[in-house]
Amino acid sequence: MKHMPQVPHVPDRPLDALTSIKVKLATLIVGAVSVTVFVFWFGVRIVHVWPSAAGIIAAAVALLLVSRLARGMTSPLREMAAAAQAMAKGDYTQHVTATSHDEVGRLATAFNQMAAELAETDRVRRDLVANVSHELRTPLTALQATLENLVDGVATADPRTLTTMLGQVERLGRLVTQLLDLSRLEAGTVPLDRHAFAVEPVLAHAVREQELNDAGIAIEMRVDDHALSADGDPERVHQVVANLLENAVRHSPNGGSVIVRARRTAESVVIEVLDEGPGIAAADAERVFERFYRADTARSSSDGGAGLGLAIARWIVDLHGGEIHSEPREPHGCRMVVTLPGAHPQPRQSEEITQ
Numbered sequence: 431m432k433h434m435p436q437v438p439h440v441p442d443r444p445l446d447a448l449t450s451i452k453v454k455l456a457t458l459i460v461g462a463v464s465v466t467v468f469v470f471w472f473g474v475r476i477v478h479v480w481p482s483a484a485g486i487i488a489a490a491v492a493l494l495l496v497s498r499l500a501r502g503m504t505s506p507l508r509e510m511a512a513a514a515q516a517m518a519k520g521d522y523t524q525h526v527t528a529t530s531h532d533e534v535g536r537l538a539t540a541f542n543q544m545a546a547e548l549a550e551t552d553r554v555r556r557d558l559v560a561n562v563s564h565e566l567r568t569p570l571t572a573l574q575a576t577l578e579n580l581v582d583g584v585a586t587a588d589p590r591t592l593t594t595m596l597g598q599v600e601r602l603g604r605l606v607t608q609l610l611d612l613s614r615l616e617a618g619t620v621p622l623d624r625h626a627f628a629v630e631p632v633l634a635h636a637v638r639e640q641e642l643n644d645a646g647i648a649i650e651m652r653v654d655d656h657a658l659s660a661d662g663d664p665e666r667v668h669q670v671v672a673n674l675l676e677n678a679v680r681h682s683p684n685g686g687s688v689i690v691r692a693r694r695t696a697e698s699v700v701i702e703v704l705d706e707g708p709g710i711a712a713a714d715a716e717r718v719f720e721r722f723y724r725a726d727t728a729r730s731s732s733d734g735g736a737g738l739g740l741a742i743a744r745w746i747v748d749l750h751g752g753e754i755h756s757e758p759r760e761p762h763g764c765r766m767v768v769t770l771p772g773a774h775p776q777p778r779q780s781e782e783i784t785q
C-alpha cells in the first residue's frame with residue numbers, strides 16, 4: 431500500500447497546522463466568542479437592530495465560522511472507523527487522510543502504518559498457503575498416479591516402484607516436519623534450552639547422521655580446540671548444522687569434499703560449512719534464507735528440498751542473537767558462516783544430543 435506524504439497545510443482544513451486538539455479547541459472557542467461579541471456589538475451599537483435579532487445573527491455567524499474552522503478535525507476519525515470495518519472484512523487497501531499535525535493526525539498516520547503492515551502479513555500468509563499447498567501436492571500427485579497404475583494393473587509393485595513411492599512419502603514427511611518446526615520457531619512455543627555446550631560433539635553428531643545417507647561425499651571436521659564451547663541450545667544448533675551439511679552434500683560434485691569447522695573469536699563462536707559445489711550467486715545470497723526460495727528450482731525440486739532448510743536455520747540463529755550468511759568460495763563452492771554470540775568456558779557435564 432502506498433503511503434501518502436504528510437501535507438503541511440490543506441486550505442480545506444484550516445486548523446491542520448496546529449499540533450494539539452487542545453489548542454484547536456481553544457482557538458475555536460476564542461474565535462467563536464470573539465465573533466459573537468463583535469457581531470452583537472456591531473448590530474446593537476452601530477446598525478441599531480434589536481438585541482435579540484443581533485443575538486441570532488451573531489450566533490449564526492459564529493456557527494458558520496466554527497463549522498468552517500473545524501473542518502477536518504473529526505473526518506479522519508470517521509475515515510478510520512470506515513477503514514477498520516473494511517479491514518475486519520479483509521480489505522487492507524483503505525487509506526486514511528492524515529494531514530493534520532495533532533493527536534488525530536498522528537493516530538491516522540499510525541493507523542495507515544498498521545494497515546500497511548497487516549496487508550504485508552496477509553500477503554505473506556497467502557503466499558505461504560499457496561507454497562505449502564503446492565509443495566504438498568507435488569508428491570501427492572505422483573503417489574496417486576503410481577497407486578492408480580498399481581490398482582489398474584498397468585504397473586507392478588516391483589521394488590523400483592515401491593522405492594519411488596517411499597521417496598515421495600519421505601518427502602511429504604520431511605516437509606510436514608519442517609513446516610511444524612518453522613511454525614513452532616515463529617510462534618516461539620518451544621523456547622531455547624540455552625546453556626554452555628561443547629561444540630565438537632554437536633558437529634560430530636550432525637556429520638555422522640549425514641554420513642549415514644552415504645552420498646559418497648567425504649565430510650571433514652576441523653575443530654582445533656576440543657574444549658570449544660558455545661552458548662546456545664545444542665539441539666537447535668545441531669539442526670542448523672545438519673541443514674547446512676545436507677545442502678553442502680547435495681550440491682557437492684561427485685568425489686567432492688565438505689568441511690565443517692568451528693573456532694572461537696573474541697566474542698563468539700563461528701561455525702562454517704564449506705563445499706566444492708556451484709556456490710550461491712550473489713543475487714541469491716540473501717534470498718536463499720527466505721521460506722520456499724530455491725536458487726536452482728529445476729535441480730532442487732527433483733532432489734526433494736522445499737526451500738525451508740535455510741529459513742529454519744536463520745530462525746534458530748536469530749533466536750540465539752547470532753548471524754548466518756553465505757559467502758562464495760574460491761575457486762568455486764559455498765561457505766556458510768554461522769556466528770553464535772557469547773562463548774562460555776564451562777559446558778554442562780556429559781552433554782547428550784537426543785535427536
Ligand SMILES: Nc1ncnc2c1ncn2[C@@H]1O[C@H](COP(=O)(O)OP(=O)(O)O)[C@@H](O)[C@H]1O
Pocket residue numbers: 673677678681705707708709710718719723724725726730734735736737738739740741764
Ligand atoms: N551449499 C549450497 N550450494 C549451492 N546452493 C545452495 C547451497 N545451500 C543452499 N543452496 C541454495 O539455497 C536454496 C535454499 O536452501 P534450503 O533452504 O536448504 O532449501 P532446500 O535445500 O530445501 O532446497 C537451495 O534450493 C539452493 O538453491
Ligand SMILES: [Mg+2]
Pocket residue numbers: 673676677735738739740
Ligand atoms: Mg536444504
